[in-house]
Amino acid sequence: xxxxxxxxxxxxxxxxxxxxxxxxxxxxxxxxxxxxxxxxxxxxxxxxxxxxxxxxxxxxxxxxxxxxxxxxxxxxxxxxxxxxxxxxxxxxxxxxxxxxxxxxxxxxxxxxxxx
Amino acid sequence: xxxxxxxxxxxxxxxxxxxxxxxxxxxxxxxxxxxxxxxxxxxxxxxxxxxxxxxxxxxxxxxxxxxxxxxxxxxxxxxxxxxxxxxxxxxxxxxxxxxxxxxxxxxxxxxx
Numbered sequence: 001x002x003x004x005x006x007x008x009x010x011x012x013x014x015x016x017x018x019x020x021x022x023x024x025x026x027x028x029x030x031x032x033x034x035x036x037x038x039x040x041x042x043x044x045x046x047x048x049x050x051x052x053x054x055x056x057x058x059x060x061x062x063x064x065x066x067x068x069x070x071x072x073x074x075x076x077x078x079x080x081x082x083x084x085x086x087x088x089x090x091x092x093x094x095x096x097x098x099x100x101x102x103x104x105x106x107x108x109x110x111x112x113x114x115x
Numbered sequence: 116x117x118x119x120x121x122x123x124x125x126x127x128x129x130x131x132x133x134x135x136x137x138x139x140x141x142x143x144x145x146x147x148x149x150x151x152x153x154x155x156x157x158x159x160x161x162x163x164x165x166x167x168x169x170x171x172x173x174x175x176x177x178x179x180x181x182x183x184x185x186x187x188x189x190x191x192x193x194x195x196x197x198x199x200x201x202x203x204x205x206x207x208x209x210x211x212x213x214x215x216x217x218x219x220x221x222x223x224x225x226x227x
Contacts, residue, residue, distance in 0.1 A: 004158075033215075042119070042204055042217030043159070086134065091158055104149060104206075104215065105157040 004107035012113045018080035021110045041063030076077040116143045119218035128222040136190040138205035142184030145207040153202045
């Protein structure tokens, strides 16, 4: 079974530029999550989707971050404009079952460096 | 707000030793808990999931337990190997809070 796919693996941009990350969850997984992991810290939830609906985006900096999940499958996370403090690894995860149940499976992550 | 503490932050032990990693939640109303492993530059790999009706889970040399009354979990690794070197993170779902909250991790080094 294929795992969670993410791209690009690495991205270097200058501040005020924009960037987009893509995630393809495990086939059939209804729930999709985007996490931000700053070096030395645990992952922090940015947004979670149930099918193609947003369940929680309370920690998403909406003035610069946006995310969508097309047709309840793939998802993109966009940052525009980027700030230095956005340098982090952006992790996508999916789970078969609904919120609070089931096991989460993570992708390899997309490492963003903002100069 | 749920906060998760993992102790110790870093641990080095000789190969072959048994070890315990600890995870503590400020809100003890945890109903699902998951332990992950993260290798440098990589994503998170799921190790064990303790669901609401369970108190512990075992997989090979790994055993995780959850004490819901105190909001504490432990990950026991038996007969450690150099390949176990990684950062280990715990994460839990809290009643009334539909978010999986992560600890900051324990960086484990097994010395050959």
